[in-house]
Amino acid sequence: MNKENLTVLSQEKLTSKIFKMKLQGDSVKTMLTPGQFVHLKVGERHPVLRRPISICSVKADILTIVYRIEGQGTKLLNQKAAGDTVDTLGPLGKGFPLTQESTALLVGGGVGIPPLLYLAEQLYRQGTKVKVILGYRKKEEIFLVEEFQKYGEVFITTEDGSYGRKGFVTDAIAEAGAYDVFYTCGPKPMLRAVETASTKKGYISLEERMGCGVGACLACVCDKQKPFEGKAYVKACRDGPVFEAGEVIV
Amino acid sequence: MNKENLTVLSQEKLTSKIFKMKLQGDSVKTMLTPGQFVHLKVGERHPVLRRPISICSVKADILTIVYRIEGQGTKLLNQKAAGDTVDTLGPLGKGFPLTQESTALLVGGGVGIPPLLYLAEQLYRQGTKVKVILGYRKKEEIFLVEEFQKYGEVFITTEDGSYGRKGFVTDAIAEAGAYDVFYTCGPKPMLRAVETASTKKGYISLEERMGCGVGACLACVCDKQKPFEGKAYVKACRDGPVFEAGEVIV
């Protein structure tokens, strides 16, 4: 496992609260799987815990992450400027498996959207047809849409109807049409809704509060739907954050 | 009382551990008395206490301080760069009274040296003859000597004899010759030695660990030699840090 001080190349504001950050370093070359995450140390001694952030895209030794300012940790991350470094652990966890099916539906909401971009790119490159549903609260909070459009057709929903279809991501599934496999990442109610709305095979990515991020502290466990070999739980940080739909209780 | 975000103009390294920092702001114009101090907030939320640092010199709205990197707080202060701001409370406390006698002896050791510079300047300007004894551990740790030489004759002692007279500041008092009043600032053993070595009237400046810095918490009290009007103690932050020699138990 890698720990490296990545160098900040840039910070770019996407919406009032969402930022895109580029980081450079050797360990980035090992960040091959979409859905994996990095665990960032955002302050010298405070706060005590790292922050898990998904890999959004990788080009050679440059990592792109997209994050929303939530609290203290993401605020500190936002204060980093080009030339500063960020102590980064990763890649961590198990990411999305690349399907062999022909059409994939990607469904993302909020800060669940960034990891799907790396996935969209890899699916597109291997020839899978990609359809993407992205859910936002309102027009002003839309981000990353053009990037997704490079890899497939994009359907947008906003809760207030200020852009695209009014409603939730599930309201756009019919419009998106046929698909063989789905991939989804976002808030738990969304994951549940997508799981329920679909009869196809799929993969979901979970956000759990983490301690260690490496599998040692048991902070991030999820219950399995069906205990397997006596194990009733999995660790989001190590066995996930991506699970097959139906594997864990969301 | 003033609280202001002063703007950092410069940081300059004087010795391996000692730095000179210039800060600018309106409240600096009220920092008129040598021996007073400012109380600096060195971090956003950590550490919880401010750091007391003496006024070393003032020109219009520019404050100069000279500090030694000791622990966490001074390390954070050292990370400030030109253009950053420092939340500053001050001027605080009672400084050195300017004597009407003709010759003043200033005796400083370590980080007790900086406040004496502002005093030397003011004494010199009002026509008092200034003699200065500065004590250091060794040659490499000498700082501010040239600045003092503008205002009077300077005698230097080093503990290891690598520069000036070998020994402690008291070993140079005889050499410095006659004086009418003394002013001293430095570590407590030095203050005690100077008080004992002198029969003249004098003023000492005390370093006590502080909480509030404004007189409310009673962290920084010193015992009076002779209780006066029922009061057996004084507060270094408010009644001091400068006291008449013999007034408090050092």
Next chain:
Amino acid sequence: MSRLQVELPGLNMKNPVMPASGCFGFGQEYAEFYDLNKLGAVAVKAATPEIRAGNPTPRVAETESGMLNAIGLQNPGVDHIVKNELPWLEKFHVPILANIAGKTEEDYIEAARKISASSNVHAVELNVSCPNVKEGGLQFGSDPGMAAGLTKAVKKVSEVPVYVKLSPNVTNITEMAEAVEAAGADGLSMINTLVGMKIDIRTGKPILANKTGGLSGPAVKPVAVRMIYEVSQKVSIPIIGMGGIYTAEDVIEFFMAGASAVAVGTANFSDPFACPQIIDDLDELLKEMNVSNISELTGRSWKSWEKSLS
């Protein structure tokens, strides 16, 4: 009634924020920074019957997100305080919570009797929990029976409501709270400081001359919130919450845990304008949260309620 106004026994407060005892002297120093009329109340420094010199220095040490203090109840004695310190505060329209301490029950009784007779003292606060004095105080703070006995005795002589300030250094703080409530306490203050120590590794000695000291500041906030959460579910007298409050968000957290007012201690040292700043921010925050009076939030974390906060 404004969003911020709260009413506690003896304390009619225009807002729920007061500086904590021992962190604000008798107000004179901070009055140089702002108008004390801004405050909901003022908790003044502990008074004992006799003059107290307190502990030798160093009396403070810094820790991660906190500080240790061992002032040791230095004070000029209750007579001096009543005669020389409290009258100065009369010009402000701010109720005073007078903190008292002692070695024996008689000490507390004397201090309470004298100070509660001051015209501008609206409530007394029994400091039964000062960790920095060896005798007496500590026992009163950890033995429910003794705390109850003391409360009863003080209630008899006090002309104003009596708050008991509880120590967090106990196995079962709820038991302490229930005991003093049964004995007639009008309210609780919690928490006082946790006993801690810091050693200077260069000298090998504790930094504080008193060796141990009381830990305060943001580091102790989770302990304070937990204790208030537990106690508020078991007593029906109001709680003045304290321990690491720095922001308006912290005040909301203490209310949701079960507090009915709050005190701010260590934060004053970090920023002399901490109290007025918190009060202003709190008003804004409550407006955003659509709360018409802050008292609605008391105990939110354990009360079931219909309208969830958006």
Next chain:
Amino acid sequence: MSRLQVELPGLNMKNPVMPASGCFGFGQEYAEFYDLNKLGAVAVKAATPEIRAGNPTPRVAETESGMLNAIGLQNPGVDHIVKNELPWLEKFHVPILANIAGKTEEDYIEAARKISASSNVHAVELNVSCPNVKEGGLQFGSDPGMAAGLTKAVKKVSEVPVYVKLSPNVTNITEMAEAVEAAGADGLSMINTLVGMKIDIRTGKPILANKTGGLSGPAVKPVAVRMIYEVSQKVSIPIIGMGGIYTAEDVIEFFMAGASAVAVGTANFSDPFACPQIIDDLDELLKEMNVSNISELTGRSWKSWEKSLS
């Protein structure tokens, strides 16, 4: 003997630093970062006789300079641990301190009997102080008589020395320590976590599903140092110190307070290399301080000594 080597009952440690129980799993994850032979010992996650699912999530929350956890002793049961987890650690030359917990005395006896029979378990640590499980554990941790009874019972069945891990959530920790020493404990571990809570003001609810959790990290260090300082003067068995250790300087502080070895918990989450880093720095620091073996520092803050540290 090297500067760092220490010898405690059952634990012959090449250096005094071990990861704390519950913060290091059974070592496999951190072995991907560095060679576990670097460590002085390993304290493994608590074992109970039966499989435990632990508490619902969220199980962690962050606080100023600290964190709350309410894992709730999730573990696969002692049989599984003995069969599947401990053998993996055999390839390292590092003594294991096996943490055990339970609801009843019988639980502890069963866990101790089974785990102490493992070839690479060198000592057991009785977790009588887990704040995150409702039944049993808590009583054992706050009642000196019960703690002593438990210690005696476990001593009878354990094939290796027994350490008792004390809770800081008590009025008098010295009394607890003396009781378990008299009952035959070979050593003490202190401190476990302080009970705390954090409320999410957006929802009005505690962040942890378990509501309360155990506070650890630098915030609690002054409390740990104070307790070790007090207890070490009253007992003659060694103390494994823990609570907020992040640096080599912290380790020295704990030794000076009275510890004979230390454990590092929360710091592992902040930096997976925390333990080896502290060990390297400690060696350097002791060299600078001219200390020939770290054991010389144990209790420095209260022992009188001739040669002062320069």
